[in-house]
Amino acid sequence: MEGDFIKINKWLLPLSWLYGIGVKFRNLCFETGILKSRSFDIPVISVGNITVGGTGKTPHVEYLTKILQEHFKVAILSRGYKRKTKGFVLANEKSTVADIGDEPRQMKKKYPHATIAVDSDRCHGIDMLGTIEDTKDIDVVVLDDAFQHRYITPGINILLVDYHRLIIYDELLPAGRLREPLTGKNRADIVIVTKCPTNLKPMEFRVITKAMNLYPYQKLYFTTLEYQNLVSINADKQLPLSQLTADMNILVLSGIASPQQMMIDLKYYTQRIYPLTFSDHHPFKAKDIELIRHTYENMPSPKIIITTEKDAVRLEHMDGLGDDVRSQMYVLPLEIKFLLDQNNMFNQNIIDYVRKNSRDSILAQAKDDNGSQDCNHSGNRPRTISFRNYRQTRDPLFRDS
Numbered sequence: 001m002e003g004d005f006i007k008i009n010k011w012l013l014p015l016s017w018l019y020g021i022g023v024k025f026r027n028l029c030f031e032t033g034i035l036k037s038r039s040f041d042i043p044v045i046s047v048g049n050i051t052v053g054g055t056g057k058t059p060h061v062e063y064l065t066k067i068l069q070e071h072f073k074v075a076i077l078s079r080g081y082k083r084k085t086k087g088f089v090l091a092n093e094k095s096t097v098a099d100i101g102d103e104p105r106q107m108k109k110k111y112p113h114a115t116i117a118v119d120s121d122r123c124h125g126i127d128m129l130g131t132i133e134d135t136k137d138i139d140v141v142v143l144d145d146a147f148q149h150r151y152i153t154p155g156i157n158i159l160l161v162d163y164h165r166l167i168i169y170d171e172l173l174p175a176g177r178l179r180e181p182l183t184g185k186n187r188a189d190i191v192i193v194t195k196c197p198t199n200l201k202p203m204e205f206r207v208i209t210k211a212m213n214l215y216p217y218q219k220l221y222f223t224t225l226e227y228q229n230l231v232s233i234n235a236d237k238q239l240p241l242s243q244l245t246a247d248m249n250i251l252v253l254s255g256i257a258s259p260q261q262m263m264i265d266l267k268y269y270t271q272r273i274y275p276l277t278f279s280d281h282h283p284f285k286a287k288d289i290e291l292i293r294h295t296y297e298n299m300p301s302p303k304i305i306i307t308t309e310k311d312a313v314r315l316e317h318m319d320g321l322g323d324d325v326r327s328q329m330y331v332l333p334l335e336i337k338f339l340l341d342q343n344n345m346f347n348q349n350i351i352d353y354v355r356k357n358s359r360d361s362i363l364a365q366a367k368d369d370n371g372s373q374d375c376n377h378s379g380n381r382p383r384t385i386s387f388r389n390y391r392q393t394r395d396p397l398f399r400d401s
Contacts, residue, residue, distance in 0.1 A: 006165050012175040020172045023180045030150045037153045038123050042130070043140040043357040045350070046154035048147025050167060050184045052177045054257035054280070055160040056194040056225065058103050058310065059336045061144050065111050067347050072139035072354055073115070077125045078104045079145065080118030082281045088128045090135070091116040097314050102281060103144065105313045122152050140354045147187070148179060155357055156350070159188035161212075163196045163222075164261065168211050185214070190349075192221045195261055196339060205340065221346055222339040227265065230330040233312055239304075239330055244269035249303040251296050253329075255282035255311050262332065266306065274299060282314075289320040296325050305329040 029035040045064065049055040061076060068074045080089065080101035091100045091108045100108070100118045108116045115135050119125030122143060129135045146152065147159055161167050167185065170176040185191065191214060205222065214220055230239040244250070248270045252263060255278035267273055276295055278288065296305060305328055307315065312331040315321075321329070338346060 006169055006176070008171050009175045013171065016172040016175040019174070020181055023172070027150075027180065027184070035150070037150055039153045040126055040141075042126070042138070042359065043156075043354045044126070044143060044152065044154040045140065045156045045158065045353075046143040046146040046149075046152070047158045047160065048143075048145050048149075049160045049162075050147060050179050051162065051165060051170065052173065052179060052257075053162075053165070055162045056223070056336065057145050057160060058106065059225070059334055060158070060160060060192065060194070060223070061142055062107060062110060063336050064142050064350065065107070065114050067350065068140055068142070068354065069111070069114060071351060072358075073137060075115040075117065075129050075135060075138040075141045076104070076107060077122060077129070077141055077143050078116070078118050079120045079122075080104055081145075082283065083118060085118075088117065088119040088125055090128075090132065091118070096317070102310050102313050106309050109313065110309075122146060122149050126152070139358060147184075156190060156353055157188050158190045158192065159185055161185075161191060161193050162258070163193050163208075164258075166193070166208070166211070168213075185212075188218055190219045190221065190346075192223055194223050194225075194336070196222050196224045198224050198339070200339065219346075219349070221342050223336045224339060225261070225265075225334045226337040228333040228335060230306065230332055233307075233316065233326060233329045233331055241269060245302075246270050246272075247302065248272065249274065249299050249301070251276060251292075251299060251303065251305045253292060253305055253307040253311060254278070255284070255314070256280055256308055259308075262308070281310075284314055284318055286320060289318055293320070293322060293325055296328075303328065306332050309333055 026035070030037055047057055047061050047064065049057065065074055065076060078101065081103070083101040084098040085100070089095070089100055091104055093108070093112060095105060095108060097105050100116070104116050104118055107114070115129070115138060117125055117129060119128065126141055129138055129141065143149070143152065143154060146154070147157065165177065167178060167182055170178045172178045172181065191212065193208060200222070209220055212220060227241060230241060232238070246269070249272040250266060250270060251274045252259070252266060253276050254262065257280040259275070259277055263273060263275060274295065276292065282288075292305070296303065305325070307329065309331055337343075
């Protein structure tokens, strides 16, 4: 059920109160204009959360990339967490985890034709994408993990909420895992409850919808994780999950924020699960490789290793695993699936927004404005129309609160 992974350290609540004062002051600075937020003349979609830990950002960014690249030239801009480089880096097929970080590396492998860049300064990153010859004709920028990066005003702000750790039941850091107060969700145009069970009952949808207490301008969606065939770490063979048998022993190797759900899901096939967990974005070292080898070699047969896509890109070039271990190491790819048949509605909202805010559309609108407004009017310059304004023009039931 929702909230089943939440643990509140009540003795830390006084520190959470102090932390909350600092976060509220920062947000107030943006809301009053003391700290400035920039808009861009290109559609910008932000994906993020207000909790520490995994809510499924990467699969959702990948989903956006998949639907958008059929119609537009897409750029994904990430901070490149724990990379060894500095500043702006444009990814290519030879980029390593050290160059761009594990999640951008994962996305570049899956979507080699998408433009992927990293920059801790997202404003500078978008500026760079607009000036480099190979990327200046991009149609849309997807910001990965940028809900708290308020120096940019995105056209669409997507907030992800883990079904197992609903923000309405959580507390601020350090007692809980919220990065900012619950009111932060009001900045979202779209809220997605992620990692939902596939058998969620209609009553549960209604309860969560009411509990989230969203404004009329906010759209609520529900997604679940859908696993694909296991793929060997060398990408030379596949193994359907249906071929896992009850007598199979599985070493589940994970260095992600929330591995619990993967453990639960794999127990559907076998109860013989051997978890070996590391911290999120863990940089594997020689001692870790030895631990993996030792753990695997001491497991009874039949046995395999299953790891995540994010962990796989950090392991792919590591020495010391040995051919016997590497040959039995599989990656568990996953994709998101919308519940309640919401995918068509979501896809259309996203695609319509980008089309409405494409450079051609904005320049055409600016040209029309020039014909009817004085040339000194500030409305003559191209600007990005926000998703809220766009929905207000399209949805007769839209009303601001």
